[in-house]
Amino acid sequence: MKLILLGAPGAGKGTQAEIIAARLNIPTISTGNILREAIRNGTPIGLQAKQFMDNGMLVPDDVIIGIVRERVAREDCANGYILDGMPRTIPQAQALEAAGIQMDCVISIEIDDAVIEQRMTGRRVCSKCGASYHIVANPPKTEGICNACGGELVIRKDDKPETVRQRLEVFHRETEALKGFYEKLGKLKLVEGNQPIEDATRDIMAALGIKA
Ligand code: ADP
Numbered sequence: 001m002k003l004i005l006l007g008a009p010g011a012g013k014g015t016q017a018e019i020i021a022a023r024l025n026i027p028t029i030s031t032g033n034i035l036r037e038a039i040r041n042g043t044p045i046g047l048q049a050k051q052f053m054d055n056g057m058l059v060p061d062d063v064i065i066g067i068v069r070e071r072v073a074r075e076d077c078a079n080g081y082i083l084d085g086m087p088r089t090i091p092q093a094q095a096l097e098a099a100g101i102q103m104d105c106v107i108s109i110e111i112d113d114a115v116i117e118q119r120m121t122g123r124r125v126c127s128k129c130g131a132s133y134h135i136v137a138n139p140p141k142t143e144g145i146c147n148a149c150g151g152e153l154v155i156r157k158d159d160k161p162e163t164v165r166q167r168l169e170v171f172h173r174e175t176e177a178l179k180g181f182y183e184k185l186g187k188l189k190l191v192e193g194n195q196p197i198e199d200a201t202r203d204i205m206a207a208l209g210i211k212a
């Protein structure tokens, strides 16, 4: 199963990717998490990406395409994977096609812009593994600590309201067109994102034709 999760920032891509990856026993590839780790480690890619991310802009396509091509070639991707946050532009989607990477399904998690701010102001992410929580909708078992790895939960720098607005604009300008791209390929399925996490998971599994 090769699956893409599309959606605005805060739609729930990371949250759903983690749940579905565990159920299907395939890895999640989150370009955002890979880039944040690169920044923490001070790698050349991290240094290049930081300014774009802090300002709510997209990291250049060639950087992202390089990261993903290398990642999907690893052994743990042999039975499939979930792409979370990639592609975000038409050239990125075309690069996947050009590399012979055929996706089985593209799920667009649909959410209204009005809901996004409350999602982002309550978001906390694990500084070690990148897992995503919400202080009200999906709190960790122990405040400030990741359920999965015990890492410290932090607020993302790009979750401040002005950067979120910029990211939303970028989504509408550059990323939303991917729905048309994948619809033409007959791969697009829409799922309601503005409902409780478990209901969205149920709808994604149904869209994939998998019984929950
Ligand atoms: P994305 O990866 O699309 O940017 P996340 O999965 O990180 O989004 O979710 C953004 C925030 O909203 C997180 O704090 C997450 O816990 C919360 N969240 C995700 N899905 C839902 C949902 N269905 N209802 C309420 N909150 C949600």
Ligand code: AMP
Pocket: 009, 031, 032, 033, 035, 052, 053, 054, 056, 057, 058, 059, 060, 064, 084, 085, 086, 087, 088, 089, 092, 158, 167
């Ligand atoms: P995310 O964790 O998916 O919300 O991504 C956080 C930030 O990382 C984005 O605002 C971009 O700056 C950068 N980023 C992540 N994925 C991509 C991508 N596929 N293309 C360009 N930039 C990306």
